[in-house]
Amino acid sequence: MSFNTDLKVGVLGGGQLGRMLLQSAININIDLRMMDPDPHAPCSNLIADFQVGDLEDYNAVYEFGKDCDILTIEIEKVNIEAMKKLQSEGVKVFPQPEIIEMIQDKRVQKQFYLDNNIPTSSFVLTESKEELKKYINKFPAVHKIGKGGYDGRGVQVIKSQDDIEKGFDAPSLLEDFVPFKKELAVIVSRNEEGEVNSFPVVEMVFHPEHNLVEYLLSPAVIDKSEAEKAKKVAIDIIQKLGMVGILAVEMFLTKDNEILVNEIAPRPHNSGHQSIEGNFVSQYDQHLRAILNLPLGDTTTKISSAMVNVLGEDGFTGDAKYEGMEEVMKIAGASVHLYGKKLTKPFRKMGHVTITDPSLTSLKTKIEKVKSTLKVKA
Incomplete structure (x- = not known):
């Protein structure tokens, strides 16, 4: 069976995830087309067919998608009804x-x-x-807004009655606070044939105030039995969903050594960026393989790796300037990925640095070096 490189593959969203997906698509000669509400989105000047449009508008999504063979996403805030209509008309919509x-x-x-x-x-x-106020006996707990939360927004820890004012005046959920040892993630994929594969478990360390991943380690430093349990849960979820594409499953490893699912994301994810350098196949390669119904790639770890998010410095808004780039590029095993965002603002994701090193001790030293050296200011 011949591989068709003329497929029209549309992507809703043109941000940094789209940018890294595009790099993988170029390798297999697939032309992507993208739509994003921001005319200056990271992918805006990288592809011939980039359209500006509201991803939550029915007509914009429908008109964009109707000429596609396959439609995918790099962000969840999209118009579902338009996607259902396109699916009913024969467009393959994945996820x-x-x-x-x-x-x-x-x-x-x-x-x-x-x-x-x-x-x-x-x-x-x-x-x-x-x-x-009815659930004071559940505190401390985590209040999450039902719809619209993203990148740490829409989540509040309610420690006591005094924190109720921080909660959301909208349909939400109040979760028991989980005493956890580590926060983990597993990227799992499935193609149309039903083939399923998962990446090794990674360990995430979050910024203490802004609920964003600060850095991660791959593979996670956990027992083999815990890793197997986490992978099994992730595979169970994608199979029960019957989803085609790539799914990020964020989890807690509790103090009782249980795995509890926190949230899932049906797209390439921050917790899989290090796979570009650290694994035989990247999450972006794998997403394309899944939606194109190609054999899934080998997710084995080539070398231990870390990913450090490059966030806009607090107190700076304006045209981005990168300090410490030369020093970071001298670090053995460090690969800098900048996302092409012109404007920086506090804690905005501006890029990431992958670090590869066979020694966990050396890896952690390099993480701290990158964190303290590379700064995004205006």
Whole structure:
């Protein structure tokens, strides 16, 4: 069977994930077309067919998608009804619209775990901030807005009655606070044939204030039995969803050595960037293989790696200037990936640095060096 490089593959979103997906697409001679609401999005000047459009607008998504053979996403905030219509008209939409729709609402997502015996923390649904007063006995707990949360926004830790004011006055969920040892993630993929493969478990370290991944280690420094349990849960989820594409599964490793699912994302993810240098196949290569129904690639770790997010410095907004680039590029095993964003603002994701090193001790030293050296200012 011959491989068709003339397929029209559309991507809703043209940010940094689209940029890295594009690099993988070039390697197999697939031309992507993209739509993003930002005329200056990272992919805007990199591809011939870049359109400016509202990803949540029915007509914009439908008109963009109707000429595609395959439609995919790099962000979940998209118009589901248009995608369902395109799917009904023969466009292959991966991940499938009904799966994106479920994931868009954290309340429905949580219920899916419950209904499918997927381990997750206990929760109650809330409709307003006022309603939190009924659940004082559950504090400390985590309040998550049902729809619209992204990159740390839409999540608040409610430690006591004094924090109720921080909650969300909208349909949300209140989750039990999980005493965890580590936060983990597994990237898992599935193609149309039903072939499933997962990347090794990674360990994420979050910024203490802004709920963004600060850096990660791959593979995670955990027991083999814990790693196997985490991979099994991730594979179980994608199989029960019947999803085509790539799925990031974020999890807690509890102090009792249990695995609890936190959230999922049906697209390439921050927790898989290091795979570009650290694994035989990257998450972007794998996503394309999955949606094109090609054999999935070998996810084996080539070398231990870390990924450090490059975030805009607090207190700086304006045209981005990068300090410390020369010093970071002298570090053996460091690969800098900048996302092409002209404007920096506090804690905006401006890029990442992958570091490869066979020694965990050396890797951690290099992580600290990158964190303290590379700064994005204006």
